[in-house]
Structures are given as C-alpha cells and as structure tokens.
Amino acid sequence: MNPYEKLDDRAFWKLGVAEPKQGELTQVWLPKFKIEKQHAVATAGSCFAQNIGRALRSRGMNWLVTEKPPQSLPRSLHTAHNYGLFTFRTGNIYTPALLAQWVRWALDRSSMDQEVWETDGRFFDPFRPSVRPNGFESVEEVLASRHITADAVKTAIEQADIFLFTPGLTEAWVNTKSKSIYPACPGTVQGTFNPDEHQCINFGFESGKKALASAFDAMQNHNPNIKMLLTVSPVPITATVTGHHALTASTYTKSVLRALAGEFANASEHVDYFPSYDLVSPAMLDQSYFNENKRTVSPSGVDYVMKHFFEGLGQEKQSSPVPMGDIVCEDEILEYYGKA
Template sequence: MTHPYSNLPAMAFWRAAVAETAAEAVSDIYRPKFPLPADATVATAGSCFAQHVGQALRRAGLDVLDAEPAPFGLAPDIARKHGFDLYSGRYGNIYTARQMVQLLDEIGAGIPDPAHVWTRKNRFHDAFRPGLDPQGLDSIEEVLAIRNRHLARVGAMLRQADVFVFTLGLTEAWRCRDTGRVYPSCPGVIAGEYDPARHEFVNFRYPEVMQDLAEMRARLQDLNPQMRFVLTVSPVPLAATATGGHVLPATQWSKAVLRAAAGDFADAHADVDYFPSYEIVTNPAAHGAFFAQGLRQVTARGVATAMGAFLSAHGLVTKDAPPEDALSDPDDVICEEALLEAFGK
C-alpha cells in the first residue's frame, strides 16, 4: 500500500532528522525563498539575539549597514555598552514588532517627543533607548538632539538596504497610556519612574503581531520599494513575566505567538522569508548545549550552528572566522531585559 508518507525524505521524520542527527549537523531545515547575494546590503534590527545575526553576516563578508558607527578610537567594549556596533542603527534592542513600527513612524515624522525622556539621578535618558547611555545625558535638549540625528541617519540607512533582517523577541511590553507608545523596558528598571496611572502592561496577541508586521513591511517599503525581509524568532527565554503567571509557560506562549506570526506572515508574502534560528537553538538533540549557564543566553556553539545553517543555505561562508569560543560570548550581548533577573528572589 502507498500513502502520502511512503516516499517522504528523511527530513520529514523525527527519528531520522532529529533523534538520530547531531544538532550541529541539522540539514534541509532551511530552504531560502530568495537568494541573498554576496553583494547585498543588509540591515539588522530586533531583540538581543539579533546582535549575533549581524556579527555572523559581517564575518561572512556581507555589507551589513551601520548608520551610526562608533566614534574613532572608542574601545570596542565601551562602544557596545553605548549601543554602537550592535545593529545597523543605534536603536538598541527592539523587542516587539510594535516598537519597530513606532520607530518607523517617528522617522517619517522626524520629530522626537520630549514627553518620552526619562530621568535618573538628575540625568536624562531616551525612553526608547534607555540603556544606550548608561550614565545618562546632561539635558532633555541633548537627548532630543541626539535622537533627532538618530532618526535621520536610520532613515537614510534603511533607504539603502536590500534586505532587512528582523528578530522578534517578546510579546510582553510596557505602554504609555496617553500615547500608546511601547518601551523596550519597564519604566523604573533602567531610568524613569513607573506610574500605574501612566503606564500599562500589554501582551500582544497573534492578530496584533500580524498587523504590526504588515505595517512594518509597508513602512519599510515606503522607504525602499525593493526591500526584502528575513524574519527570525529569538530563542532567548523571558527573563521575567508580568502576566502574573509562571515564567516558563509565559515564555512558551510568547514564542509560540511570535513563531506562528512570523511563519504565517512569510507564507503570505513572496518578499518575506522565515529563518528557523529558534528551532535550531531549541532543538532537543542539542540536550541543552546551545544554552549557557542560566539557560537564557545562547552559547557560541548554538550561534555558530544556527548562523552556519543560514549562511550555508545561501551559499555563503564565514571568512576569517575566530575560534568557536570567541564567536559569541553570552556576556557580550547587550540586553536590557536581562536586568529584570536582578529583581528575582
């Protein structure tokens, strides 16, 4: 007897493709929807895991755009703490699709809002990039001037990008009740003051994420009609949840929503691809080896496996690669959300 499962390839069966295959040797997991030429200009943004994506693409020789390079002579570790060399713009971690849509709207308007400047110890912070100047700035005017320059440079950069790689990280966020703007961190964690009359918790559902992805794509293609997109989902678990429940199911719920939305959105658009970095890093065949101690940050081995699969599928190879233990130090990843762990008992 024959049936639809009779002649399927090995990759369709769990035992052959997962249980009996080393996690580093996973193959056929990603078949690109469109090619990524070696001369493509790439822009990256998203949650903490997207920092690894940009690093890997640069090592492969791709032209990863940088709208705001670090000042000459600034030590690399200091530069990263101030938001340089993390993404294609100094926008810090963009954890939600809603946050990205807001940034694009602000680029279109070109007018930063002084209502979203936070204070801490008489210093001033950009509420949408609170961790990028750890010591804060001297005045509200300085924050707004730097943000205005940031918006102009990021807008110019995005107009040049052939491909935009965006990593979805969270569904949970904190929102200003008056303006509807969401922040990358809860007011009061890094700077600012939490006020329940002004701030509210939001956990974006699947329809909202899908709508945000649609608006993100539309706004980016207004800047560059030829732009294509690669979506990924961060495998990094939530550091904490504000849902009132346990962090484990909250993490699984969040990642399920993001994974479903990213996959469905890619299926619906010929110019949007989905790369399964989430599936590669969380593969049971790795037996947890792709997560560092603490079970949140992805190890160098995990990053190398995920990004190796991406580059290999596109016919690209890493040039002058450093040893595996230098590929991706979890402690080098800049992540505001990780600060929440300090409040755990």
C-alpha cells in the same frame, strides 16, 4: 501512490531529525531569495540578534551600519553606548510593535514622541534607556540624539536589500497617555515607574502580526526592493508580570512570535523565516545549546545557528567560530528584582 511517497527525507521527523546526529541536520532552511555578499543587510531586534551582525561581518557579508560612533568616543565605550550592536542605535527592539513605532518615527518625524526622563540632573531617553549609561546633559541633547537614530533607521530602510528582524518578546510597557511603547519597564533600566501612566501589554498573534505588517508595508512604500528576513530569538524571557509562571509565559511568547513570523513569511514572496529558534530550543536535542542559566545561548549554540544560516546561503563551511562580544540586554536587569 500518495503524496508522502514523493517527499524528501527532510519532510519526515525520523529521517530528518531523529536519525541524523544533531549537528548533521541538513536543509533545515531553504532560502526563499538570495542573500549574497554584495547585498546590504540591516539587523534589528532582541539581544540574540546582536550575534548576527558580528557573524555577517566575520563572513565578509555587507552588514549595513548607518549609525557609527563619533571619532571622539574610545573604542572601549562603543558597546556600552550601543554602537555596533545593530545597524542603528535604537538598542534592542524586542517586539514587532516597537519596530513599527521606530519605522513610523523614521519616516514621519512629526509623529516622534518628545518624552524625556530626568534623574539627578541627568537626562535619559525612555525609548533608548541604555544608549548613554550616565545620561545626557539636557533635554535638547536627548532629542537631538533620538533624531539622529531616527535618521539612521530611515537611511537603513532606504539602503537595505534585506531587513533582518529578530523579535524576542510579546510583553511590552506602554505609556497610557501617549500610547508610545518603551523597550523596558520604566523604573528598571532608567526612569521612575508610575502605575497611572505605565501599563504592560502582552501582544497576541493578531496584534503582533498587524504591527509587523505595518512596519514592513511602510518600509516597502519607501523602498520597493527591500525584503524582510525574520527570525525569533531562542532566548527565554527574563521575567513576566502576567501572573503566569515564567516557563509558561515564555512558551506563550515564543509560540506567538514563531507563529506570526511563519504566517507572515508564508504570505509574501518578499519575506522569509530563518529558524534560529527552532534549531536550539527543542527539548529533545542531544545536547543543550544554552549556558548554565538555561536562558542565554552558548557560543556553541550561536555557532550552530549561524552554521545553518550560511550553509543555507550556499557558503562554504568555516572553522573559526562566530566572534563573540558583550551583549547588551535591557530586560536582563529584571533578574535583579528576583528574590534570591
């Protein structure tokens, strides 16, 4: 008898993937630790992760929100001002390096960058360029708002049982002087691009894993009971400045993120990986779970991913779809610069 004779069907491609109908794949994710309704789950990451918080809330899970909108802000403006997208109002955190930066700022306020951008008498946060569409009234207001968000990140680290992080990019723009990381290229969402100060770095496997370890180690030092659940956004990149074709650049990005998330999870009993990327991205699937732009995930794709998530947690099937809302995605503005 050899080791393969004892394996379940899920271990074989033919029995686990090819023969079952696409929606009938089973045991794709066997959670490493329990996530029950009383557990506080913090969410952060790229655009796709915005769907996860809504899904948690719709299932009666304890989605932790540590930065809430002021009562004076109309509900119709909450999304535009980045409230209710993630646990805190950082906007999208596309890379492990940007997550590590926010964790460092939250736990050591003296390390926080003080950079502010000004355009036509209005002031913008380089590290949260979408949180105030019309800008702030002063530098002081920008910095005060940034500190509020850092406080919210710290509170989330203190209160969360599970920190669910969904990276989506490896390319990031960095200030060459301060070494601080931006969520979007200066001069796209806000600000002015300066080739002498702004540089793109394409984080590889080792640097990405090191940043992820830095973030989680800091979280655990502050909250020894916290666990991390990693996913990878299945949404392809919008554009690349690497010189490669967008297809190969996106494949590289997702391969790096999938590999580092998998290895990081395999190395710790306190870290798990949920296969959102794996469920919707393979080309051999019977149907596409992407919209016509072949980039954003369709509502049926979101439902499919979250169905596997909640089934993995042992929850009953739910007929109602995941509530869909507006998705705020800074990198989508890059499509504007493509020549039609």
